Amino acid sequence: MLDRSFNRNSDRNLTDSSPNRDHLRSAEDRGRCRNRVLVRGVVQGVGFRPFVYRLATEEQLAGSIGNDTEGVTIEIEGTRDRLDAFLTRLRTETPPLARIDSVSVSDIPPTGEEGFHIVASEVKGQVATGIPADAATCPDCLRELLDPTDRRYRYPFLNCTNCGPRFTITRRIPYDRPQTSMAKFRMCPACQAEYDDPLNRRFHAQPNACWACGPQLTLETPAGRPILADDPVAEVIERLLAGQILAIKGIGGFHLSADATNSAAVQRLRERKHRYGKPLAIMVRHIAAARLLCDLTPGEESLLQTPARPIVLARARPANGIAPEVAPGIPWLGIFLPYAPLQHLLFADPRVKALVMTSANLSEEPIAIDNDEARQRLGAIADAFLMHDREILQRCDDSVVALVDGAPQIIRRARGFVPLGIELPFEVPPLLAVGGHLKSVFTLARGRHAYQSQHLGDLENLTGLEFFEGSLAHLMHTFEIEPEFVVRDMHPGYLSSTWAEKWAADRKLPVIEVQHHHAHIAACMAEHGLESPVIGLSLDGTGYGTDGRIWGGEVLIARLDGFDRYAHLAYVPMPGGEAAIREPWRMALGHLHAASMDLNVPFLREALGTSAKEIALLLRMMGRGLNTPLTSSCGRLFDAVAALVLRRRKVDYEAQAAIELEGAAVDEVDRFDRQEYVLELLKGSEHTQGMVLSSAKMWRAIIDDLRRSVPKERIAAQFHSGVANGFIAAAANARENTGIHQVALSGGCLHNRRLARLLRAGLEKEGFAVFQQRQVSPGDGGLSYGQAVVGAAIVKRQAHGPSSS
Numbered sequence: 001m002l003d004r005s006f007n008r009n010s011d012r013n014l015t016d017s018s019p020n021r022d023h024l025r026s027a028e029d030r031g032r033c034r035n036r037v038l039v040r041g042v043v044q045g046v047g048f049r050p051f052v053y054r055l056a057t058e059e060q061l062a063g064s065i066g067n068d069t070e071g072v073t074i075e076i077e078g079t080r081d082r083l084d085a086f087l088t089r090l091r092t093e094t095p096p097l098a099r100i101d102s103v104s105v106s107d108i109p110p111t112g113e114e115g116f117h118i119v120a121s122e123v124k125g126q127v128a129t130g131i132p133a134d135a136a137t138c139p140d141c142l143r144e145l146l147d148p149t150d151r152r153y154r155y156p157f158l159n160c161t162n163c164g165p166r167f168t169i170t171r172r173i174p175y176d177r178p179q180t181s182m183a184k185f186r187m188c189p190a191c192q193a194e195y196d197d198p199l200n201r202r203f204h205a206q207p208n209a210c211w212a213c214g215p216q217l218t219l220e221t222p223a224g225r226p227i228l229a230d231d232p233v234a235e236v237i238e239r240l241l242a243g244q245i246l247a248i249k250g251i252g253g254f255h256l257s258a259d260a261t262n263s264a265a266v267q268r269l270r271e272r273k274h275r276y277g278k279p280l281a282i283m284v285r286h287i288a289a290a291r292l293l294c295d296l297t298p299g300e301e302s303l304l305q306t307p308a309r310p311i312v313l314a315r316a317r318p319a320n321g322i323a324p325e326v327a328p329g330i331p332w333l334g335i336f337l338p339y340a341p342l343q344h345l346l347f348a349d350p351r352v353k354a355l356v357m358t359s360a361n362l363s364e365e366p367i368a369i370d371n372d373e374a375r376q377r378l379g380a381i382a383d384a385f386l387m388h389d390r391e392i393l394q395r396c397d398d399s400v401v402a403l404v405d406g407a408p409q410i411i412r413r414a415r416g417f418v419p420l421g422i423e424l425p426f427e428v429p430p431l432l433a434v435g436g437h438l439k440s441v442f443t444l445a446r447g448r449h450a451y452q453s454q455h456l457g458d459l460e461n462l463t464g465l466e467f468f469e470g471s472l473a474h475l476m477h478t479f480e481i482e483p484e485f486v487v488r489d490m491h492p493g494y495l496s497s498t499w500a501e502k503w504a505a506d507r508k509l510p511v512i513e514v515q516h517h518h519a520h521i522a523a524c525m526a527e528h529g530l531e532s533p534v535i536g537l538s539l540d541g542t543g544y545g546t547d548g549r550i551w552g553g554e555v556l557i558a559r560l561d562g563f564d565r566y567a568h569l570a571y572v573p574m575p576g577g578e579a580a581i582r583e584p585w586r587m588a589l590g591h592l593h594a595a596s597m598d599l600n601v602p603f604l605r606e607a608l609g610t611s612a613k614e615i616a617l618l619l620r621m622m623g624r625g626l627n628t629p630l631t632s633s634c635g636r637l638f639d640a641v642a643a644l645v646l647r648r649r650k651v652d653y654e655a656q657a658a659i660e661l662e663g664a665a666v667d668e669v670d671r672f673d674r675q676e677y678v679l680e681l682l683k684g685s686e687h688t689q690g691m692v693l694s695s696a697k698m699w700r701a702i703i704d705d706l707r708r709s710v711p712k713e714r715i716a717a718q719f720h721s722g723v724a725n726g727f728i729a730a731a732a733n734a735r736e737n738t739g740i741h742q743v744a745l746s747g748g749c750l751h752n753r754r755l756a757r758l759l760r761a762g763l764e765k766e767g768f769a770v771f772q773q774r775q776v777s778p779g780d781g782g783l784s785y786g787q788a789v790v791g792a793a794i795v796k797r798q799a800h801g802p803s804s805s
């Protein structure tokens with residue numbers, strides 16, 4: 001038996017993989033050959049079987065295709081040439097939503113079968129493919145939507161096997177119409193005929209629907225009274241253009257929408273939503289419209305147009321007509337393109353230029369999905385509600401992606417990505433990792449796959465916790481994963497930690513604690529399949545350290561199952577604890593105090609917007625160590641510098657000060673005095689055993705420059721360079737002592753594109769191999785993936801026993 005296996009990373013052509021093909025060809029051409037072809041990857045519920053049916057028919061081949069637990073199995077019979085053409089086209093003409101991870105082909109005896117069949121297979125056993133992710137309206141459906149002669153003209157819920165909702169409408173597996181919220185809509189004869197025809201684009205398209213048989217829109221007042229309109233979409237457009245705020249039911253939840261070019265409307269939305277500073281995402285008609293708003297790189301353009309249709313962070317163009325209230329204080333916009341037919345209909349009106357489309361919730365609560373829930377929670381925010389009667393079963397925010405250092409990096413992984421699996425570097429037992437505190441995401445894993453939940457928001461409130469539990473139950477069922485152990489953060493006070501302890505105790509499962517910054521680095525290692533030790537630069541906001549202090553600017557010598565702390569930013573006081581996160585001026589005082597600078601000078605008081613009395617109070621707090629934890633956080637260093645340089649006294653959302661500092665820095669100034677701001681690498685102080693990076697000299701230089709009225713753009717840029725250079729020096733020092741030349745970058749500060757770029761460029765110049773995260777967020781959204789890997793590595797080590805180590 002000839003067995004040819006290859007994976008998707010291989011460039012080899014299918015027909016090249018059998019060396020003696022030319023000799024065999026003439027003989028084989030006369031007879032028939034039969035192959036069994038196993039295809040692995042995302043190949044179920046994405047139109048793969050009809051695609052194969054069409055290929056086989058076109059190549060005049062006989063055989064069959066059926067789903068199995070890991071993908072599809074094809075048996076195919078005909079002449080060798082036709083078979084080869086089929087196998088090549090299988091990989092080159094793959095449907096848009098399918099992803100082939102591997103194809104293995106084996107020769108089996110021909111049977112003389114006639115015709116090609118799709119086998120309706122009962123899938124038993126553990127399911128690795130599960131439910132596909134939601135996908136944007138495809139070009140074929142979009143054409144029908146806008147074609148007055150099509151029977152689905154302006155139908156807001158059209159879809160096909162190449163597009164439409166999937167994860168968000170599915171109650172349980174297998175992914176089949178009765179298991180989705182389409183169950184209550186009985187297909188009309190025309191839709192049923194499409195659904196049953198293997199050559200139709202809607203063959204087995206589970207959410208298939210039309211005007212006659214599918215979901216419908218309704219418009220209502222905040223009080224729940226119907227608003228009568230011939231065309232609810234046209235009525236919504238008029239209201240938006242008049243400055244109203246609309247709650248619009250979408251794919252993964254409700255959006256709050258307003259005209260993004262109307263300052264008063266955007267401001268009203270902010271006030272009603274109690275969201276003052278945080279940037280709002282905006283949707284525009286198509287890629288050409290996006291180009292008018294932002295300076296887009298080719299990479300950003302292709303990200304905007306992927307079937308996942310994420311929000312992409314891109315640099316805003318000046319005078320682009322967008323209300324400044326959309327993203328105050330920062331030079332980027334979060335933009336995205338329509339991904340649901342209803343959204344395309346809104347933009348079909350040329351008067352609609354750009355719409356704010358923000359998750360419909362109050363500040364950090366989960367996004368609303370249910371009609372009653374929306375009426376209740378959004379009644380005081382929206383002027384009208386555009387509802388529909390297709391239930392959203394899985395809550396899913398819009399995903400957020402940015403191009404970092406030339407490649408996409410996921411910032412918020414939700415609609416369009418969930419529940420696709422992420423590969424693991426080794427086999428793991430079934431496990432649950434619960435993540436952190438903010439930006440909560442859990443991870444279920446088994447075998448070589450990790451499944452991250454959608455972004456769940458902050459766990460602080462009850463709705464957040466219910467969302468967490470609901471999503472966990474759903475994904476445990478979907479992937480048939482019964483965890484054998486639970487992994488949590490080391491922080492005893494995280495809600496996720498106490499929840500994990502209780503959940504595990506109820507099931508008599510062991511719990512493994514993982515240090516926050518180790519989990520970040522392990523996530524980066526795992527994504528790149530690194531199992532040998534690395535130098536991990538974990539530049540982060542805050543995380544609980546093994547010494548009980550608040551870490552966040554860490555140089556770790558990391559293995560998957562453990563780490564040594566090699567160096568870190570020198571500890572500084574954080575006067576007021578959590579209050580210092582919300583009020584960066586406190587952090588600046590903490591840093592200046594640690595740098596032994598005189599705080600009671602009018603210049604500093606003015607820059608920090610504080611008084612002699614407040615300073616005296618904080619000095620007393622720090623002197624006595626009252627409510628003043630020590631921190632080595634890199635994020636808090638950014639906050640402190642932003643407080644002083646940008647006069648950002650308080651923040652409205654997490655990381656606001658640091659984001660504004662990144663936004664203030666401009667490239668041209670990089671040419672000046674790069675080395676002026678330095679983090680000094682020193683032998684450990686009384687607080688630590690390892691090396692420390694001290695920012696004391698940097699603070700003196702910054703104060704000097706502020707006094708000399710050096711532009712804030714230049715100070716911001718030099719600060720970024722100074723931080724990068726400090727950590728590069730620490731990595732070089734670690735390499736001298738360990739011989740390790742691989743560096744993994746992680747932590748929330750790696751969302752800072754300038755910092756990420758400077759670190760990579762500088763480290764590569766020093767001869768390091770540098771690894772950055774792409775599929776999983778380097779921030780807390782990626783934490784649980786790292787926890788899963790560390791937990792599994794510890795269990796693996798324990799299983800091998802102490803004798804083997």
Ligand SMILES: [Zn+2]
Pocket residue numbers: 137138139140141142159160161162163164
């Ligand atoms: Zn379609």
Ligand SMILES: [Zn+2]
Pocket residue numbers: 187188189190191192209210211212213214
């Ligand atoms: Zn129909």
